[in-house]
Amino acid sequence: MVAACGSSTTRKLLQSVTKGAAQSGPFHFREPAESTGGTCELGILTRALNPKEMAVSTHIPEGLDRKEAEVFAKLDASSLPRHIAIIMDGNGRWARKRHLPRIAGHRAGVKAVRNTVETAARIGVPALTLYAFSAENWKRRPKTEVDFLMNLLRKYLKDEVPTLNKNNIRLRYIGRKHELPQEVQERMAWAAEETSENTGMTLTLALNYGARTELVDAFKDIVEAAMSNGGIEHLEISEELIDKHLYTKHLPDPDLVIRTSGEMRLSNFLLWQVAYAEIYVTEHLWPEFRGRHLLEAIASYQKRERRYGGLIDNGGGN
């Protein structure tokens, strides 16, 4: 029934996935680089499935490594968060633990970005937003570190466009872009343009972003729009109107916020938009974070009961 290759763990996983499950064609996942380094087609169901089996379909998206596939197999793929927002924290601590300069932590953080973005796109998360550079970072970090982060961002954008295109990812930004160095702004505009035709996941980088400055900018925008459209006397302010003037107008509100390095703070990130988001904090430092950790966060999210201020079904409190 199952034509398997790979380790005994992958065979067990495959058997658990196929046990009672429907799969109309072959499915694939990669062995993690550390085990085989290759792609391995693992299984084909060779008999007709009965309707009961058809009801519990598990499809492992192509490109996941073995550990990711193990976690993904336990998820409800039909109710992924529509928007995941991540506060990437702990680059400095990761470097310090290794007696390395802080910039080594940021460099290692890029690998975590790459892996997390690809996994999110592969499993079909519609929107992922990464808090890469807060408005406060300018003021509170040495100029050498800020310059390094700017150069790292420029390099990331140049190197990453082919991978973003391969994964059908559209790149957008939120934050006060006009305050960033000119050459960074140009590279940002180029990368956004290069990926603008993609129709899969929207990857939004928060750069020189602060939630309070976003609200200030939104309110200014609302007043300016009203002034050039007959004055503010008839201006009716509503939640929908504010939504339309936020940097995030291209996105649904986040369903899930992830923060690495164990800190229990929102750090001025998407404060308006996360009103009903589930929050997941992991002890992993950002450079250690990988696609499988994203999947674990989604698994935790799927166990939560979201009430939006209402009551739970059995009549309990909110």
Ligand code: FPP
């Ligand atoms: C927080 O770690 C991280 C940042 C301020 C920068 C995030 C940048 C990256 C992950 C790399 C570049 C990203 C892109 C998209 C190219 P921290 O320095 O505050 O760590 P600490 O709290 O341990 O000191």
